Amino acid sequence: MSESFKLNTGAYIPSVGLGTWQSAKGEVTAAVAFALAHGYNHIDAAWCYGNEDEVGEGIRQSGRKREELFLTSKVWGTYHTKIEENLNETLRSLGTDYVDLYLVHWPIALNPNGNHPVIPKTDSGARDLYLQQTIEETWKGMEALLKMGKVKAIGVCNCSPSYLERILKVATVVPAVNQIELHPYLPQHSVVKYCQDKGITVQAFSPLGSAGSPILQDPEIIAIAEKHNASVGQILISYQVARGVVVLPKSVTPKRIEENIKVVDLPKEDVEALGKIAASGKTQRFVKPDWGVDLGFEDW
Secondary structure (H helix, E strand, O other): OOOEEEOOOOOEEEOEOEEOOOOOOOOHHHHHHHHHHOOOOEEEOOHHHOOHHHHHHHHHHHOOOHHHOEEEEEEOHHHOOOHHHHHHHHHHHHOOOOEOEEEEOOOOOEOOOOOOOOOOEOOOOOEOEOOOOOHHHHHHHHHHHHOOOOEOOEEEEOOOHHHHHHHHHHOOOOOOEEEEEOEOOEOOHHHHHHHHHOOOEEEEEOOOOOOOOHHHHOHHHHHHHHHOOOOHHHHHHHHHHHOOOEEOOEOOOHHHHHHHOOOOOOOHHHHHHHHHOHHHOOOOOOOOOOOOOOOOOOOO
16 A cells, blocks of 8 residues: 655655544644654644644654654635735744645635634624635635745645636646545545546545544444454545545544554455445535535535
C-alpha cells in the first residue's frame, strides 16, 4: 500500500494524516504530539476548528523537524476577502512560516463583517452568506498566496464537479486537492473519478462516519475486518488508500491513533464490496451544513 501520493505540484503527501476536527479542547496537543511520535508526518488542521494553538503546541512537544512534516490548514468563509490575514493567524498558531497545503474550507463566502466571526447569521437565523464574493474570486486570492512562499500548494474542500469546473475556467493553478466526506456510506465515486481525471488528489474527511456512526456496526464491514484480523476503523481507512485517496481519521486516543496508521492491503474484491455498500440503500451524508444554496452534490 502506498505511504504517500504525488500531488500535481510534484510534492508528496502522506496517505494517512491525523484529523483534528471536533477534538475536544485540551486533548489536541497530546494527540498531535503522540501521533508525530508514532509514525504520523501529516496533520490536517483548520482555523475554524478553534484548536490550531494546541496543534502548534503538539508539534513543538513532538520535537519533530518542520521539514519532516506535512501541515494542512484551511481558509474560513468569513475570510474569503482577506485570505492572507486568515493564513497569518494560522501560521502564528502553528508556529511555522508556511503550510504545505492550504485549502478553501467551503466554496461559500460568509459575511466578513457579520455578527459572528465563524458563523454569522441573518435576522432570520440563516447563515449570512456573502454572495458578492464568488468562488472564482476566492480562488484567485488563493493563487496569490503561492507567490508569497507561505503555502506550498493550494486546494479546496467540499467542492462538487460543478464548482471545480468554475474554478478551472479561471485558474492558472489547478487545485492540488479536494477534501470531501468519504466513507462506504458516501463513496462519491463520480466525484472521486472526476477529480482524479483532472489530476486533483482527493482527501477523505469523516472516513469513519460520525460519532455513533452506524458504519462502525455495519455487518458487511465487520466481516471484512474479521477476515483481515483488523479493526473496522483500519478497514475504513485502508479502503480510501486503496482508492488512491488521502484519508484523515480523527482520534485523541493513543491506541486508536496507532491503529489507524496501520493500513491493510485490501484485495480488489474487498475494495469493490466496500464501494457497493451505499448502493444497497445505505447512502448517508453525516456532514451537511444548511448553506441555503445548492452545492451541486447529488445527495445534498
